[in-house]
Amino acid sequence: MNAYELADELENYVWMNPNNNRDYCKEVKDMLRKQADRIAELSKNVDELEEELLKTPQIKELSDEEIMNLYKETKADNGGIREFVRAILKKASEK
Secondary structure, eight states: HHHHHHHHHHHHHHOOTTTTTTHHHHHHHHHHHHHHHHHHHHHHHHHHHHHHHHHHOOOOOOHHHHHHHHHHHHGGGGHHHHHHHHHHHHHHOOO
């Protein structure tokens, strides 16, 4: 049973049992429906985000020559590996 069905059941129960606190039951029923609406809205947002995430990202490639030039510029062979990696990432992001 989902929240909408539960709200309907609560509404039916209140009408069949008039000694119950109708105002409280109405408040609970309305809150159930609002929460169900909000959950449906959030679910839609998640579906849209999932669709966006599943799109194939554009692959950015650097040529061997570009990589070697960055290697020389950053002096990676003398321990500048971090600078080399940063330079590669920066260069790829510029493409």
